[in-house]
Amino acid sequence: MEVIDILSRWTHIGTAVVIIGGSVFLRFVIYPIVSKLPEDQHLALRSAIISRWKMFVHVGILLFLVSGFYNYIKAMPDREGQKIYHMLIGTKMLLAFGLFFLSSLLVGRSGLAEKVRTRMAYWQTVGIVLGAIIIGISGYVKVAVPAKPPAQTTSATEVQATTSSAVDSQPANNQATPVEPTRSE
Ligand code: HEM
Numbered sequence: 001m002e003v004i005d006i007l008s009r010w011t012h013i014g015t016a017v018v019i020i021g022g023s024v025f026l027r028f029v030i031y032p033i034v035s036k037l038p039e040d041q042h043l044a045l046r047s048a049i050i051s052r053w054k055m056f057v058h059v060g061i062l063l064f065l066v067s068g069f070y071n072y073i074k075a076m077p078d079r080e081g082q083k084i085y086h087m088l089i090g091t092k093m094l095l096a097f098g099l100f101f102l103s104s105l106l107v108g109r110s111g112l113a114e115k116v117r118t119r120m121a122y123w124q125t126v127g128i129v130l131g132a133i134i135i136g137i138s139g140y141v142k143v144a145v146p147a148k149p150p151a152q153t154t155s156a157t158e159v160q161a162t163t164s165s166a167v168d169s170q171p172a173n174n175q176a177t178p179v180e181p182t183r184s185e
Contacts, residue, residue: 005074012067019060019103020131026053027124035121046120054107061100068096078147085145092137099130 026049034045072089079085105116106123116123 004070008067008070008074011063012071015060015063015067016131016135018056019064020128020135022053022056023103023124023128023131027121027128031121031124050107057103057107061103064096064100068093075147078149080148082145082148085141088137088141088145092134092141095130095134095137099127099134102127102130 030049034042034049037045075085102116102123105113106120106127107113
């Protein structure tokens with residue numbers, strides 16, 4: 001249904017705007033300020049930011065997955081046999097899973113998450129670069145790998161309408177030609 005297709009696209013692109021935009025803001029605006037604070041204030045502010053941002057990351061991953069796979073399933077019929085399309089979207093999915101894992105670690109509570117956060121700025125930059133590559137692949141696919149035009153399906157009614165209009169526009173050969181009146185001498 002067209003409404004769901006539009007909603008899914010809106011959700012997908014909107015999520016990319018919020019998550020990647022938010023990550024750029026955190027890395028290049030918030031981080032340089034917070035990292036200059038005394039250690040205890042730095043850690044307190046960082047954990048407050050993480051506990052709020054975490055919700056955006058988790059909901060974002062869910063929205064990416066639902067809208068992304070919906071988009072992919074809907075695109076299938078027009079992309080049949082287009083190896084390059086499936087290859088690029090497959091690569092994009094792998095990178096996206098990498099990004100989801102990294103983003104979860106940056107807001108997570110495990111030992112590995114704590115370790116990753118000791119190089120916060122570095123891993124945030126890696127995430128942003130991954131996001132930029134993913135957006136690049138998505139845009140390239142959209143612009144440079146055009147979908148095949150949908151197969152023409154003509155309904156029986158359309159066939160009938162076409163045939164009858166074609167018949168109507170034919171010169172009426174089968175009509176009786178007016179016969180010149182013959183003069184009798
Ligand atoms: C497993 C996760 C994902 C899947 C399955 C997925 C799948 C898709 C599909 C099938 C499209 C439509 C491509 C087309 O035929 O035109 C698309 C578009 C798009 N995706 Fe994703 N995606 C995922 C994650 C992401 C992520 C993490 C980002 C951002 C970092 C992203 C950004 C975009 C953008 C910006 C578009 C629109 C491209 C355009 O129309 O110009 N996607 N995605």
